[in-house]
Amino acid sequence: MGLDSEKVARKARISSLLMCQRSSSSHIASSLSVIDILSVIASEVQLVEQGELGNELIVSKGHAAAGVYAVLAHTGYLSISELENYGKDGAILGGHVTNKFVKVLQLSTGSLGHGLPFALGRALSRKLAGVDGNSYVVLSDGECDEGSNWEAALLASHLGLNNLSIIIDRNFLQSLASTEDTVSLESLSAKWDAFNWDVETCDGHDHAALTSAIFRNSTKPKVTIANTTKGYGVSFMENRIEWHYRSPSLKDLQIALSELQPEL
Amino acid sequence: MRNAFIDELIEITDQGVNSFLIVGDLGYGVIEKFQDKYPKRFLNAGVAEQNMIGMAAGLASSGYKVFVYSIANFPVFRCLEQIRNDVCYHSLDVNIVAVGAGLSYGTAGYSHHAIDDIGAMRSLPGLRIFTPSNTNEVRIAVRESIAKCGPNYLRLDKGGQECFPNAKNYHSPFWVEYFSGEDLLIISSGEILSECLVAAELLLTMGINVTVASVGQIKPLSLDLNRVESFCQILIVEEHSILGGLFTAFAEYAVLHGFSQKISRIGIPDSIHAELGSQKYLRQFYGIDARGIATAAFNFLNN
Numbered sequence: 001m002g003l004d005s006e007k008v009a010r011k012a013r014i015s016s017l018l019m020c021q022r023s024s025s026s027h028i029a030s031s032l033s034v035i036d037i038l039s040v041i042a043s044e045v046q047l048v049e050q051g052e053l054g055n056e057l058i059v060s061k062g063h064a065a066a067g068v069y070a071v072l073a074h075t076g077y078l079s080i081s082e083l084e085n086y087g088k089d090g091a092i093l094g095g096h097v098t099n100k101f102v103k104v105l106q107l108s109t110g111s112l113g114h115g116l117p118f119a120l121g122r123a124l125s126r127k128l129a130g131v132d133g134n135s136y137v138v139l140s141d142g143e144c145d146e147g148s149n150w151e152a153a154l155l156a157s158h159l160g161l162n163n164l165s166i167i168i169d170r171n172f173l174q175s176l177a178s179t180e181d182t183v184s185l186e187s188l189s190a191k192w193d194a195f196n197w198d199v200e201t202c203d204g205h206d207h208a209a210l211t212s213a214i215f216r217n218s219t220k221p222k223v224t225i226a227n228t229t230k231g232y233g234v235s236f237m238e239n240r241i242e243w244h245y246r247s248p249s250l251k252d253l254q255i256a257l258s259e260l261q262p263e264l
Numbered sequence: 265m266r267n268a269f270i271d272e273l274i275e276i277t278d279q280g281v282n283s284f285l286i287v288g289d290l291g292y293g294v295i296e297k298f299q300d301k302y303p304k305r306f307l308n309a310g311v312a313e314q315n316m317i318g319m320a321a322g323l324a325s326s327g328y329k330v331f332v333y334s335i336a337n338f339p340v341f342r343c344l345e346q347i348r349n350d351v352c353y354h355s356l357d358v359n360i361v362a363v364g365a366g367l368s369y370g371t372a373g374y375s376h377h378a379i380d381d382i383g384a385m386r387s388l389p390g391l392r393i394f395t396p397s398n399t400n401e402v403r404i405a406v407r408e409s410i411a412k413c414g415p416n417y418l419r420l421d422k423g424g425q426e427c428f429p430n431a432k433n434y435h436s437p438f439w440v441e442y443f444s445g446e447d448l449l450i451i452s453s454g455e456i457l458s459e460c461l462v463a464a465e466l467l468l469t470m471g472i473n474v475t476v477a478s479v480g481q482i483k484p485l486s487l488d489l490n491r492v493e494s495f496c497q498i499l500i501v502e503e504h505s506i507l508g509g510l511f512t513a514f515a516e517y518a519v520l521h522g523f524s525q526k527i528s529r530i531g532i533p534d535s536i537h538a539e540l541g542s543q544k545y546l547r548q549f550y551g552i553d554a555r556g557i558a559t560a561a562f563n564f565l566n567n
Binding site: 050051053099106107108109110111113114116117118119120121122123124125126128129147148151152154155 | 304309314324325326328345354
């Protein structure tokens with residue numbers, strides 16, 4: 001693809017802020033957290049549409065929909081003008097990821113713990129068909145509470161599905177408190193390692209680091225624990241629980257935009 | 265019925281259907297035939313039903329006609345959200361096959377009594393529900409599942425015979441009549457038909473002539489409307505909770521079509537019983553064995 005993923009991420013942050021402000025919807029902080037991960041994936045590889053086998057995107061943390069749609073729009077997978085209707089009555093894009101109108105998304109999500117099992121089915125299909133490509137599955141860290149992920153983790157390594165690459169958006173915050181104060185996940189990398197996955201940890205906002213981690217080769221299924229900051233890029237949203245829920249006011253939006261594009 | 269299912273699956277695969285079989289670590293002595301013949305179309309997903317259904321959705325979205333095989337409630341309740349979100353919402357060709365309908369696994373206890381599965385599955389959009397009464401109907405249901413795109417639920421008894429004699433009125437493969445009495449129409453679904461047929465014989469000795477109809481597809485509900493309308497009284501018999509199953513489906517239909525007949529039903533009451541024993545014993549316990557059905561029919565006609 002060869003797009004400038006940094007530029008994509010910058011535009012996507014601005015778009016998702018506008019989308020959440022206009023539609024008075026939640027999860028802006030989750031979107032800002034995951035945008036760099038998604039920008040790297042969507043900029044670096046050609047993603048296939050539903051019904052095709054190849055490099056596939058499965059976003060399991062469906063609540064980051066604003067960020068997902070913004071990235072897909074700025075990488076050419078979705079019409080940018082559609083972002084303006086986000087969350088409106090009768091719109092095709094809303095608060096949780098749907099694949100009904102977005103052909104590059106393989107699965108509609110919103111309830112956590114669904115993306116990885118589905119991705120195993122896709123990865124196995126490609127193996128059996130002898131088709132190259134990876135399933136890129138984006139999970140939240142709080143989502144690792146879901147047992148279905150660990151069912152899938154067991155089977156993926158048993159089947160040797162090294163055409164699976166999952167990225168955990170490790171921002172350490174979930175719905176009510178930090179992940180470690182809720183149901184502690186650490187040592188998260190040791191857990192995946194114990195399930196016989198190839199584990200790498202990186203800075204989830206450093207695009208070069210993300211690129212080398214996400215697209216590495218391995219004989220095992222791969223997990224990248226991308227250390228991120230929830231609400232990244234907007235000072236008053238960073239690491240603040242309330243921005244899991246709140247939508248930005250017009251004033252919030254102005255301050256956020258001035259931080260993201262200081263040149264203006 | 266499970267052997268008929270596997271034999272039919274092998275046959276359609278031989279004929280070129282792009283099938284895939286996932287089992288939830290169950291099917292000993294049944295599934296090996298398929299596994300041996302089509303090892304690349306087979307997976308034991310282990311004891312992990314949520315992942316099993318999610319994977320089935322992934323395989324189906326890649327072009328496979330997926331059959332997920334397990335027993336009783338396991339491929340329904342443990343993974344109901346996966347069926348709802350991953351399979352039904354995406355209209356995928358995933359066929360969920362549950363062996364052990366109703367009280368088939370009677371001695372195994374409550375965890376294995378599939379007596380509220382239809383109620384849960386009926387509410388899922390686009391999902392067809394097949395309830396064959398014999399092994400011939402299992403084969404028809406498998407073929408129908410392949411012919412119609414989208415998700416299907418096949419509710420199979422553990423046992424079951426090949427067919428019942430003297431079947432009549434094949435207006436549809438999923439509405440089959442036995443006997444031709446006019447006093448009462450008994451409608452059942454699944455293998456409990458065998459009890460209804462014995463009940464019909466018992467009633468005959470009491471001078472009561474009934475017709476028994478077997479419904480092989482509960483969703484969409486397969487009825488012969490003309491035949492149903494020709495009876496004044498209808499008794500529904502099901503090996504399922506009285507809530508959410510055949511009676512509920514029939515009652516909805518009856519209300520919407522302005523039926524004026526008297527309708528009654530017997531099934532498993534809406535309460536928890538710790539009773540266990542053979543299927544024969546439990547059917548008797550719940551009053552849905554031949555004698556219980558005959559008694560219910562007699563009382564219904566005489567009250």
